[in-house]
Amino acid sequence: MTTFDLLLQQTINGLSLGAMYALLALGFTLVYGILELINFSHFNVFMVGSFVGLWTLQSFGLSGQDVILTGLPLAGVLLVAFAVTMLATGALGVAIERLCLRPLRDVKGPAAMITTIGVSYILFNVILLSVGADQKNYPNPLPTVRFQLAGAVLDLRVILIWIVALALMAGLWLFVQRSRLGKAMRATAQDPEAARMMGVDVDRVIVIAFFAGSALAGAGGLIFGLYYNYTSFLIGFTTGLRAFTAAVLGGIGSVPGAMAGGVIIGMIEAMSGQFIATAWTDVIIFSILVLVLVFRPTGLFGRLAPVKS
Amino acid sequence: MMSRRAAITVTVCIAVAAALGAVGPGQAIAADQVVKVGIDASLTGADAESAARIKNGALLAFDEANAKGEIPGYRIEAVTYDDGTATAGQYDPAQAATNARKMVSDPAMVAAVGPQMSGAGKAMAPILSQGDLAIITPASTNPDLTDPRFAAQYRPGGKPIYFRTVTTDNFQGPNLANYWADSLHVKSVYVLDDGGAFGVGLADAFQKRAEQKGIKVLGRDRLDPKAPDYATILTKIKPLNPDALYYGGVMQGGIKLAKQGHDILPKAIKGGGDGIVGPEMLTAAGFPAAEGWYATIASPHLTEDVKLADWMKEYKAKFGFAPDDYAVTAYDAALVIIDAIKRVAATGKPVTRDAVRDAIQDASVPTLQGEVSFDANGDLKDRTVSVFRIKRDPNFPSDDMVHQYMYIGVAPAS
Numbered sequence: 151m152t153t154f155d156l157l158l159q160q161t162i163n164g165l166s167l168g169a170m171y172a173l174l175a176l177g178f179t180l181v182y183g184i185l186e187l188i189n190f191s192h193f194n195v196f197m198v199g200s201f202v203g204l205w206t207l208q209s210f211g212l213s214g215q216d217v218i219l220t221g222l223p224l225a226g227v228l229l230v231a232f233a234v235t236m237l238a239t240g241a242l243g244v245a246i247e248r249l250c251l252r253p254l255r256d257v258k259g260p261a262a263m264i265t266t267i268g269v270s271y272i273l274f275n276v277i278l279l280s281v282g283a284d285q286k287n288y289p290n291p292l293p294t295v296r297f298q299l300a301g302a303v304l305d306l307r308v309i310l311i312w313i314v315a316l317a318l319m320a321g322l323w324l325f326v327q328r329s330r331l332g333k334a335m336r337a338t339a340q341d342p343e344a345a346r347m348m349g350v351d352v353d354r355v356i357v358i359a360f361f362a363g364s365a366l367a368g369a370g371g372l373i374f375g376l377y378y379n380y381t382s383f384l385i386g387f388t389t390g391l392r393a394f395t396a397a398v399l400g401g402i403g404s405v406p407g408a409m410a411g412g413v414i415i416g417m418i419e420a421m422s423g424q425f426i427a428t429a430w431t432d433v434i435i436f437s438i439l440v441l442v443l444v445f446r447p448t449g450l451f452g453r454l455a456p457v458k459s
Numbered sequence: 460m461m462s463r464r465a466a467i468t469v470t471v472c473i474a475v476a477a478a479l480g481a482v483g484p485g486q487a488i489a490a491d492q493v494v495k496v497g498i499d500a501s502l503t504g505a506d507a508e509s510a511a512r513i514k515n516g517a518l519l520a521f522d523e524a525n526a527k528g529e530i531p532g533y534r535i536e537a538v539t540y541d542d543g544t545a546t547a548g549q550y551d552p553a554q555a556a557t558n559a560r561k562m563v564s565d566p567a568m569v570a571a572v573g574p575q576m577s578g579a580g581k582a583m584a585p586i587l588s589q590g591d592l593a594i595i596t597p598a599s600t601n602p603d604l605t606d607p608r609f610a611a612q613y614r615p616g617g618k619p620i621y622f623r624t625v626t627t628d629n630f631q632g633p634n635l636a637n638y639w640a641d642s643l644h645v646k647s648v649y650v651l652d653d654g655g656a657f658g659v660g661l662a663d664a665f666q667k668r669a670e671q672k673g674i675k676v677l678g679r680d681r682l683d684p685k686a687p688d689y690a691t692i693l694t695k696i697k698p699l700n701p702d703a704l705y706y707g708g709v710m711q712g713g714i715k716l717a718k719q720g721h722d723i724l725p726k727a728i729k730g731g732g733d734g735i736v737g738p739e740m741l742t743a744a745g746f747p748a749a750e751g752w753y754a755t756i757a758s759p760h761l762t763e764d765v766k767l768a769d770w771m772k773e774y775k776a777k778f779g780f781a782p783d784d785y786a787v788t789a790y791d792a793a794l795v796i797i798d799a800i801k802r803v804a805a806t807g808k809p810v811t812r813d814a815v816r817d818a819i820q821d822a823s824v825p826t827l828q829g830e831v832s833f834d835a836n837g838d839l840k841d842r843t844v845s846v847f848r849i850k851r852d853p854n855f856p857s858d859d860m861v862h863q864y865m866y867i868g869v870a871p872a873s
Contacts, residue, residue: 151698159697163690214745214857278545283504285714285743305722378687379718380743382505384548388685423691429654429681 155301160420162299166308166377168416169315173370174393175400175408176322177243177363183339183403184359190266191246193390194273195364199239199371200381201277204288206231212289215379219291227291232314235372236365243364244357252353270386277383285382288375311373318369319409322362326405331358339403392419392435399439401452410451491534494810496521496796497562497594499573499583501550503543505684505711508858509737509785510575513597514539515778516789517572520797530801533810538568542579548685549711550655555579556586563590569815570594570796572789576709577601577657580621581613588616593816595622595796597789600733600757601660602627605836619837622819624788624795624828625757626842628657631732632664632707634844634870635755639703640672641871643728647675649701651692651716653684653708653734661732662707669705677701684712693723703727709734710743717744717752733757737783738858740849746857752849753867759828760845760866761787767827783860784845791826798824844870 151159174196181189210227211217219227250269254262295306326332331354337345338355346352374389375381392415400411415435422434442450498517500510521537524530540562542555555574562568563586570593574580577599584604587594596604603609604621614620639645648669652662666676677699680692689712696704704727706716713735720729730753740749761767761784770790774782799818803810823832832840847864855862 156694156698159694160691163688163694166690167688215747275545282507283543283545283548284507284739285505285711287743287745374687378715379748380687380714382548383545384685385687389687419688420691420694424695427680428683428686428689428692431683431686 151301156424158300159302160424161417162302162304162308164417164420165413166311166416167419168413169311170370170373170377170389170412171393171396171415172409172412173315173318173366173373174390175397175412176319176405177367178394178397179400179402179405179408180359180363182397183405184335184342184356185262187251187262187266188394188402189363190263191269191273192266192363192367193386193394194270194277195239195242195246196367196371196374196390196393197381197383197386198242198273198277199235199368200288200375200385201281201286201371202238202368203231203235203372203375204286204381206234207289207291212291214287215290217289217291218293220293224291224293228310231372232369235368239368239371240361240365243360243367246364247357247360252356274383274386281383283383285380288379288381290376290379292376307377311377314369314373318366322366323405325362331355335359395435395439399442399449401449404449404451407449407451411449414450492532492810493534493536493567494569494800495536495538495565495567496793497538497540497558497568497571497573499540499542499555499558499562499571499579499594500575501543501579502539502541503545504547504549505714505739505743506549506575506709506737507543508739508742509598509710509783510541510543511778512737512780512783512786513573513575513789515774516597516782516786517793519774519777520790520793524797529797530804533800533804535797535800536567538562538565540573542574542576549709550574550576550579552578552582555582559583559586559590563587563592568592569800569810569812570819572597572792572796574599575785576655577604577660578655580604581656584613584621585615588614588618588620591616591618591620591812591816593620593622593812593819595624595792595819597624597792598733598785599623599657600625600628600631601657602629602664603656603660605838607836618816619820619835620816622792622795622833622837623839624792624826624831625733625785626839626844627757628661628664628732630842630844630872631755631757632661632666633668634872635705635730635732635753635846636665636668636672636674637871637873638846639728639730639753640669640674643703645674645703645728647677647699647701648703648705649677649696649699650679650705651682651707652679653706653712654681655684655708657732657734658706658708658712660707661734662705665705665707674703682708682712682716684708687715689715689719690723693719697723701727704729706731706735710737710739714739714744718748721748721750728753730754733785736785736847736860736864738860741860741863742858746851749849750851754847754849754864755870756784756845756847758784758788758845759841759843759869760784760847761828762861763866770827781859781861787827791828791831794826795819795822795824795831798822842872844872846870
């Protein structure tokens with residue numbers, strides 16, 4: 151393996167991590183863009199998503215690495231798994247908004263943010279107590295297909311992750327930019343009062359933002375399970391914190407920022423593991439975050455938020 | 460009308476009277492003096508299944524002793540402590556320290572079995588030492604805990620209080636290096652650890668012997684047990700083409716290393732210590748990822764010994780799953796404690812912690828693994844290390860330790 155091959159392989163690793171972080175970062179950014187609320191429950195919505203995906207795959211009789219599917223059955227199972235997971239976590243996100251956050255909508259101060267931390271711990275403990283603390287073996291129905299790319303190996307799993315992540319992000323982008331509801335979302339993000347006066351149903355926009363963000367987190371959770379072949383109640387905090395960092399780095403509130411931030415964090419993680427040491431990864435990620443914020447307080451793609459009344 | 464509080468008091472009194480009445484006057488139970496023993500293991504987190512096997516091994520011995528009336532006039536009450544926490548996902552030194560304080564502050568507590576993890580042991584030993592409470596570990600193998608060079612740190616109270624029914628990583632790591640060098644002709648190795656007290660010590664001991672044996676150590680790195688992604692580090696290792704990969708650490712990192720190592724370094728020989736001996740490796744890492752991994756335990760291999768067949772059956776009947784070797788060493792640790800309490804009780808003196816500790820120090824107890832006795836620092840005199848290789852046997856359940864970990868033999872000591 152030459153240095154070039156090695157760099158290529160680490161780029162593949164970094165992009166896979168980045169795709170996962172980006173999916174998760176989008177949820178932080180969507181909610182922040184509209185409510186200016188950092189939604190910490192998002193960490194564990196992602197974790198719940200990976201369990202919903204696990205149960206869905208298990209309901210098809212898949213367990214461990216014993217059952218390999220190909221062709222139409224594989225596509226069907228994956229489609230159903232993603233659909234079920236995204237609907238479930240989307241609904242969970244909407245429930246969190248409706249039950250825990252809407253009553254606090256007009257309360258000033260950090261009450262809503264603290265509530266999201268509380269919700270995060272509730273999800274964490276519900277999963278811990280119901281499934282136990284051990285790591286779960288995640289079914290991997292994908293056949294082992296490896297492509298040689300120069301000296302690097304490109305796994306079918308990795309390609310699938312990229313395709314799903316890109317498709318979901320493109321879908322979100324089209325939705326926000328092109329659809330009527332997306333327009334309403336952008337309007338609400340700019341000025342909720344004015345949007346309301348123009349006839350935008352702000353409550354509905356907020357529900358949509360929670361649904362979309364949480365559904366993407368669920369997809370991220372399922373991708374996590376398929377990629378690493380395990381899940382546990384703990385994954386929300388480690389992965390979620392990096393994704394949150396990605397959102398801040400890209401400029402929280404900015405959709406392209408979240409995508410770019412995710413990829414950047416993924417690449418930093420891969421390259422610092424290669425050239426420095428994995429033990430230093432967190433130090434490097436957070437040092438870069440601090441540096442970026444010192445020189446660009448709104449993040450790489452963030453614009454100064456309009457002053458809200 | 461009676462006040463509410465008075466009503467409650469009356470109710471409670473009636474209930475207590477009824478309970479006492481049920482026992483009946485003049486029965487032997489009332490006469491037996493209760494002594495407490497602790498059991499500490501990492502029952503929450505990635506090592507939970509191995510921990511349950513250890514806990515039950517000790518419980519079985521205490522239950523049998525009570526049932527047989529092994530110590531006339533005394534009844535042993537076992538108290539279980541969990542040093543694993545949800546936030547750590549495995550053993551948590553802070554929780555271990557809290558458990559040690561709880562044990563020490565209970566005046567009826569005279570000795571304990573545990574802990575499972577060296578990282579927990581390092582947090583507990585100083586507290587137990589100051590409380591004069593002896594503990595016998597069936598699984599924690601970090602040498603520092605009993606090393607007189609670290610006496611100020613781990614036994615500030617003076618006398619050794621940390622005993623073991625397994626040997627230490629001074630033998631566990633190096634003996635596998637011997638086996639790899641001599642029998643598998645490994646020429647190069649990459650060493651990883653999980654940053655824990657046990658993992659770092661084991662990897663250091665392995666690495667030192669590997670170098671002495673002429674195995675080229677291509678590098679050393681540290682894994683974050685909570686991080687999901689080891690692909691980066693494995694990709695870094697891949698172009699170095701090591702013959703083997705050695706992992707010093709416990710399950711949380713080991714499971715993920717097995718999974719991702721299987722994809723990225725399919726050809727390398729892989730192995731570790733007793734931290735990756737447990738059903739978790741078979742169920743959470745699973746096959747084919749775990750297939751072919753080498754692992755050692757710091758005790759003789761006992762669960763396939765014909766002499767233990769009845770014991771194995773009894774254990775399985777009682778707890779519903781088969782024991783592993785550290786369930787045996789936990790049972791042995793409990794036997795040593797029972798024997799010590801019995802000898803103290805036989806002298807007619809009160810069963811105090813100090814007397815029990817001294818009796819453990821002088822122990823020479825026939826156990827399942829043979830005669831157990833300790834050196835002046837609390838280490839087991841027997842220094843057997845056993846080597847296993849995970850090999851799937853589809854005829855048995857996947858979490859069946861006896862059949863999925865193939866016993867290779869005793870690892871060479873030099």
